[in-house]
Amino acid sequence: MIRAFENSLGIRNDIKWNNFILITLYHIIGVYWCYHYAFPAKWQTLIFAAIMYIGSGFGVTGGAHRLWTHRAYKAKRPLQLFLLMCFSSAGQNSLYQWVRDHRIHHKYSDTDADPHNANRGLFFSHIGWLMLKKNDQVKQAGKLIDMSDIESDPVLKFYNKHFNYFKLIFCYILPTMTGIWLWGENWKCAVAWQCFIRYLSAFHSELTVNSLAHAFGYKPYNKTIMPAENRFVATCTLGEGWHNYHHAFPFDYKAAEHFDFLNFGTFFIRFFVRIGWAYGLREATPEMINSLAERIGDGTPVHFPLDPKDRRTNDRIVG
Structure with a gap:
């Protein structure tokens, strides 16, 4: 299995075992949980999962990607806060990590300095790169990326410092509890649709x-x-x-x-x-x-x- 992570150029990354185990187990548990508890589900649960899919996707595409990585437009503070909430619900890496890695990706696209170099195959570029430690070329490239716009923003600085709490609240706790509180969904079904089906669908879609x-x-x-x-x-x-x-x-x-x-x-x-x-x-x-x-x-x-x-x-x- 370890050899499968080597690319055609002979460059190899050490496996990041905590990520490898967490990602693998999350998918295995998700399949088991959803098989047993995803149905029957109330119609409100299905609609809310779709809304969360779109909202979390906009947090990534409209927020982390088009606004903060590429500065393709400008947003006033209310929109920035809304986008940060949506990005939190996507459950991805911190905004700082996301922006840095994507700026590296554009500057060194599909080279050894690209965090998810597509020349290393579909599995690596899709999800394998999250299971491995960055190679030296990626690390060096990251040091050359200008992140001053992210680092100097006091709101983003606070957000990145406490990102794990925001992710826990907006990706898992609030979406799951909303169905339980508002329309009396069974908690196991709510977990299935928000923590696994909605989250993993949005996660793999972005990848x-x-x-x-x-x-x-x-x-x-x-x-x-x-x-x-x-x-x-x-x-x-x-x-x-x-x-x-x-x-x-x-x-x-x-x-x-x-x-x-x-x-x-x-x-x-x-x-x-x-x-x-x-x-x-x-x-x-x-x-x-x-x-x-x-x-x-x-x-x-x-x-x-x-x-x-x-x-x-x-x-x-x-x-």
């Missing part, structure tokens, strides 16, 4: 961005990189699967060329713009999109046909 979206799909913007446009990933992550575009234009708040119906992250951001909680949305222009696609894309059609004489080079600000 497909690192694995499936770096292995399968088309590349209309940059055929020289591994990230690809993957509709399945875009669907289950509510808008994060247009990955070739995202790596080409990481500053774009949509994380996609166009507004797809299932791109809930973009829909919510636009909603918060309308109520005044978000502003300064950054977006790639059609001229930028087509220019890059024509130079290094794989020939897949894009959505902004232009006169080739009409080019602009800077991203625009909307909102």
Whole structure:
């Protein structure tokens, strides 16, 4: 089993045994628990699980990813607090760790310095990287990433310091107890739907961005990189699967060329713009999109046909 973690280049990470055991046991217990206790479930439980799936997903996509990692838009404090609550409910690594690792991923994508290098296979890029200690290249790259914007924000500093408490409350305790308190759901069923089905579904959906979206799909913007446009990933992550575009234009708040119906992250951001909680949305222009696609894309059609004489080079600000 240990040999399975070695990549084709011979680089090997030591297993992080506490993570390996915890992740493995969590999945085993989850399958057992849900088989025995997930049904019968009240309709409110099913709807609430779907709401939590969307909310926790927005905390990752709209918060950790588009706002704090890429600064693709600006958010006023009420929205920031809401996004932090949603991110807590996703039950992932701390915001600081998430932002640092994702900035490393973009700067050193699919190299030995990438925390979830897709060249090491689907299992590694999906979940294996969470079970292993970081190699020296990843550690060194992390030291070079500018995290001053996260470190200097007093709210984020407080949040990161107490992150485990926020995760425990918003990912496990409150979602589970809500069903028990408000509509009298059986506690075992509530645990099944919130702590296992909803949590693991959202968890693995987000991980497909690192694995499936770096292995399968088309590349209309940059055929020289591994990230690809993957509709399945875009669907289950509510808008994060247009990955070739995202790596080409990481500053774009949509994380996609166009507004797809299932791109809930973009829909919510636009909603918060309308109520005044978000502003300064950054977006790639059609001229930028087509220019890059024509130079290094794989020939897949894009959505902004232009006169080739009409080019602009800077991203625009909307909102």
